[in-house]
Amino acid sequence: MEENPGIVINVQGGGSTAGIQATLNRTCDIGSSSRNLKPEERGLKVILIALDGIAVILHKSSPIDDLTVEQVRGMFSGKIRSWKDLDGQNKAVIPVTREEGSGTRASFEDMIMGEEDISDACLVQDSNGAVREIIATTPQGVGYISVGLVDDREKAVAIGGVEPSLANLITEKYRFSRPFLLLLREEPTGNAKRFIEYVLSPEGQELLGQSGLIPANQVVVD
């Protein structure tokens, strides 16, 4: 905005489904989504701008550094209720999930939960920050947040032996990430084109990197 005064961009929230629908029915020039399109939503031009890894986090004091997908799934579905089977401590697992409708929750359900439902017994918080706050202060907690938001008050564990490190994310070795997409009906023109060029420029990509995402220009697809 500082470099392009005079251009007005109206930002509208509402989640990925709202972004996709708005693009399909022409209410906006550029839509955005934090998940891949479903088959019935195809027909839009999709531009990947960044990846957002989802990290499973535990309290700093936990001796666990590595979990399998099945173990994470079990803790959130309510099948694993005690840490006894994981680190030997006879304490209840306190899983913290995101609220119904959240994109992070939808991605977590897709990538980790599969066919199983997240248990009703999980604590529910409505932001990455709130989940992180609980995990940072609850020794028995387990939660999931964007990789970029993990700080030193809690720890992100490896899943199936793969750590959610930058290197593993950009090579997509760490599989639990979701795309941040811009959506268009047709080839962009005018200001829409300039906006997209800006987002994909080294400068725009660096800004995305600073906010904890993996900029698309770093992703190595093999």
Added chain:
Amino acid sequence: MKDKIAEKLLLFIALSAILSLLLITFFIFQQGIPLIFKAGLGNFFALKWAPTRGGFGILSMIVGSLMVTIGALAVGIPFGLAGAIFLAEFSSKTIQKTLKPIIELLAGIPSVVYGFIGIVILVPFIRETFGGPGFSVLAASVILGIMILPTIVSISYDALLAVPNTYREGSYALGATKWQTIVMVLLHAARSGIVAGIILGMGRAIGETMAVIMIAGNALKIPGSILDSVRTLTSTIALELGYAAGDHRAALFACGSILFLIIIVLNIIAIRITSRK
């Protein structure tokens, strides 16, 4: 002439307040009620809440709201009533003049501050002392109990002061002690005011959102004990409205409609009781 203009202007302003209330009521019900019928009453007052996958059951949240409210009253009534009795019957004018404004100041503290104190002090205390996640019915009850204190204390205090002194004198003349006078005469005479204060406090507890979201944990499961996490109607609306669309959004308005009805009924009861003198 000027009087007439002023009168009409004030009338208009008074009516606009009523009009906005009507508009809000209409809007909430218009957005929420169709979904209740679409989902069916049986599915609406059921357990399964998964609004993005067709589950619209709000039973666990109704139970949650009631549990938290009852818990808040269990904390707020004894302390509130005791405070009011002390202020009205046992303290000098100076103490009354100092303490009452301080208690009323509690009402001015933003609920997010109560929630924060809950997270930092109460939740870890409960987790370490009693076990469980700490985010619990108990934590929410204690914090809400403190939040409704000013309502209960000030209304009960006013009701106790309004009891004519002749009642006290008559009671002493019959040989009653001070304690007997309070329990047998004053609390009876001030009953309607005290009950109204409790019901208004109850309305505040059931409608409170921010503090409850922060300390109740918001798990959907109906709690098995007061150390378990709990989800209320208000927290569901505030947690999920951000990303809700379509039927999910309508379901949140339906929650709002139910909450609205509960609070209207409580207020009507309170008004009935206070006007029956």
